[in-house]
Amino acid sequence: MTSTPRRGRPPKGERQLSREAIVEATLKVIDADGVGAVSMRAVGRVLGADAKSLYNHVAGKDALLDAVAEELLGGITLPDLTGGTRADLLAIAAAFRERALAHPEAASLVLTRQLASLEGLAPVEAVLSVLRDAGCPPDQSVHLLRAFVATLIGTLLREVSAGPTYGTTDTAGIAQRQSILENSGLPAVAAAAHHLARFDGATEYEFAISLALDALAARLADQR
Amino acid sequence: MTSTPRRGRPPKGERQLSREAIVEATLKVIDADGVGAVSMRAVGRVLGADAKSLYNHVAGKDALLDAVAEELLGGITLPDLTGGTRADLLAIAAAFRERALAHPEAASLVLTRQLASLEGLAPVEAVLSVLRDAGCPPDQSVHLLRAFVATLIGTLLREVSAGPTYGTTDTAGIAQRQSILENSGLPAVAAAAHHLARFDGATEYEFAISLALDALAARLADQR
DNA sequence: ACCTGAACACCGTTCAAGT
DNA sequence: ACCTGAACACCGTTCAAGT
Numbered sequence: 001m002t003s004t005p006r007r008g009r010p011p012k013g014e015r016q017l018s019r020e021a022i023v024e025a026t027l028k029v030i031d032a033d034g035v036g037a038v039s040m041r042a043v044g045r046v047l048g049a050d051a052k053s054l055y056n057h058v059a060g061k062d063a064l065l066d067a068v069a070e071e072l073l074g075g076i077t078l079p080d081l082t083g084g085t086r087a088d089l090l091a092i093a094a095a096f097r098e099r100a101l102a103h104p105e106a107a108s109l110v111l112t113r114q115l116a117s118l119e120g121l122a123p124v125e126a127v128l129s130v131l132r133d134a135g136c137p138p139d140q141s142v143h144l145l146r147a148f149v150a151t152l153i154g155t156l157l158r159e160v161s162a163g164p165t166y167g168t169t170d171t172a173g174i175a176q177r178q179s180i181l182e183n184s185g186l187p188a189v190a191a192a193a194h195h196l197a198r199f200d201g202a203t204e205y206e207f208a209i210s211l212a213l214d215a216l217a218a219r220l221a222d223q224r
Numbered sequence: 225m226t227s228t229p230r231r232g233r234p235p236k237g238e239r240q241l242s243r244e245a246i247v248e249a250t251l252k253v254i255d256a257d258g259v260g261a262v263s264m265r266a267v268g269r270v271l272g273a274d275a276k277s278l279y280n281h282v283a284g285k286d287a288l289l290d291a292v293a294e295e296l297l298g299g300i301t302l303p304d305l306t307g308g309t310r311a312d313l314l315a316i317a318a319a320f321r322e323r324a325l326a327h328p329e330a331a332s333l334v335l336t337r338q339l340a341s342l343e344g345l346a347p348v349e350a351v352l353s354v355l356r357d358a359g360c361p362p363d364q365s366v367h368l369l370r371a372f373v374a375t376l377i378g379t380l381l382r383e384v385s386a387g388p389t390y391g392t393t394d395t396a397g398i399a400q401r402q403s404i405l406e407n408s409g410l411p412a413v414a415a416a417a418h419h420l421a422r423f424d425g426a427t428e429y430e431f432a433i434s435l436a437l438d439a440l441a442a443r444l445a446d447q448r
Numbered sequence: 449a450c451c452t453g454a455a456c457a458c459c460g461t462t463c464a465a466g467t
Numbered sequence: 468a469c470c471t472g473a474a475c476a477c478c479g480t481t482c483a484a485g486t
Contacts, residue, residue: 128412154374188352215439
């Protein structure tokens with residue numbers, strides 16, 4: 001009288017698997033428990049399906065993580081461009097950051113993986129077209145794009161990995177870090193301990209991006 | 225007549241395990257096959273010991289990877305400071321890069337992990353002391369340090385993950401990428417396809433760092 | 449003090465067997 | 468066309484049993 005285990009494709013309207021649903025389920029796992037918690041079995045569990053069934057829709061775990069990264073990158077809603085170079089680049093960067101902070105656990109995937117697809121090219125197009133409209137030649141634009149993206153990625157990686165508690169909330173932790181730094185024996189570190197022990201993502205983001213855009217503007221001015 | 229399996233601690237001068245040897249062996253695994261190939265069993269194999277023995281010297285796999293990151297960070301040989309702000313920051317960044325490129329497969333560990341130890345504080349001290357000597361107040365120094373490091377990390381992450389073949393060697397790959405970009409339907413991307421399809425780590429590094437240092441110098445000048 | 453056997457609860461992935 | 472059972476070669480980690 002035990003329930004006889006089924007085999008083969010389920011008979012009726014049991015939910016069909018799809019690549020899209022699988023990617024979505026994976027993102028759910030990541031949001032809940034981090035990238036490290038992703039396994040074919042865990043994703044299958046979310047969908048009520050066997051892990052092996054996923055292989056009918058994705059090539060494997062690595063390809064699945066790539067797909068999640070592409071989904072995130074492709075889901076960025078780019079701003080309408082106004083023609084103001086600085087304002088437009090600021091807005092593009094903000095769109096990037098917004099997406100990263102919406103899925104902080106997944107952000108490292110986008111920031112870290114080498115993506116080959118065309119999906120993620122829209123932000124690149126946006127930045128390059130702003131630079132082109134600013135009168136920047138293509139070779140210079142590509143250099144500036146890469147430097148700008150590097151700063152953006154480095155800044156966001158730090159922000160998402162620092163977590164929200166690093167800053168204002170955890171006063172005990174701040175005090176402890178500060179005293180460690182003060183007693184580090186390193187004079188410049190000790191002198192800056194108060195500031196090193198604190199971190200506010202939004203402030204650091206604005207500082208770094210603003211700095212990068214200043215540098216970029218200076219190069220564009222040189223150009224002319 | 226089969227060899228009887230030993231149990232308990234081996235009787236004599238069989239190599240002792242040590243935290244240091246374990247970290248070194250892990251780095252060997254990473255250099256050979258990447259971070260993904262690290263497992264307690266694989267590291268044990270390198271040392272001729274059982275994976276479980278490692279737990280007598282490190283808390284677990286995650287702590288082991290942290291230790292590798294700290295070893296890399298701590299092993300950076302910092303330049304003697306000359307008093308020239310730009311030259312000194314350039315030299316510090318170069319030391320960072322040199323270490324990253326010496327272990328490209330391991331670099332993401334250092335660039336990505338949140339390190340809590342004091343080992344990695346020497347580069348921070350170096351940068352902060354250069355900024356202090358340039359007359360920059362501590363709060364501003366910390367912002368500039370973080371922005372500078374973000375650019376450095378973003379740039380190096382790209383360089384190590386791009387691999388050496390992206391640039392000059394793989395002419396077929398370059399041509400293919402270029403034609404994909406030209407046919408992407410994105411006008412600015414298509415216009416810059418020739419440059420987007422190519423990547424030279426050293427050139428991009430110099431461009432990005434130089435840009436960051438220009439921006440930093442401008443801020444220091446404002447200050448006064 | 450330190451190493452290992454046995455053991456547990458996991459992995460990713462292949463492939464044939466099913467519907 | 469798509470799902471699963473059986474199977475394989477892996478994982479990290481605990482703990483008691485040994486020397």
